[in-house]
Amino acid sequence: MPVRVQTEDFDLTTEMAELRAGFPKIGAVVSFVGTVRDLNEGEQVAEMELEHYPGMTEKALEDIVTQARARWDLFDALIVHRVGPLKPLDQIVLVAVTSAHRGEAFAACEFIIDYLKIQAPFWKKEQTPQGARWVDARVSDDVAMQKWAQ
């Protein structure tokens, strides 16, 4: 259950290869990559800074993976989340899961990113022509998580 918080970029192909290596029972790999957009709430975003809560972040991500593994039959799950300065087009987050079949993998991957958006202690600060601003949490993220309520 690897979970990583890092300033460096990640390579999807390399991560996928490591996740699958030596597991011929895997029949499905689903990944999600979140990236930095150049426009948010009508303002141009030149750069953003991602802050997090070292220690709690890793625990929160591991807890989300544990919840996903309890709900779906997965072989493995990976979360890589970047912190520090990021620019439009940069990759922010990778979620990848492996399973025997696609249904479990699709659902678990979406569940993990939905929960991450609500529960993992990361905060974005954007640099715009009007100055720096902290990004507000979105109501739509809460709505996205509610669909997973049992």
Next chain:
Amino acid sequence: MQIHLRFFASLREAVGTSQETLELPADVKTANQVREHLRARRLADGRALRMAYNQQMAEPGTPLSEGCELAFFPPVTGG
């Protein structure tokens, strides 16, 4: 009781520090009571706020313990 406070993101900037140690009055026993105790520090006046007790999301009524870590931060915006 002595506890360790942590502040993140916009709350860290509003409070002006990222962490400090605080000696609590005897009648301050829960996470939300600490928030009220610190009201003069502009801790989230009118803004949404989340709390974590020993690096786990806390409820307003979460009880505190000697030497615990209590963190204040805005709703998260990662991913």
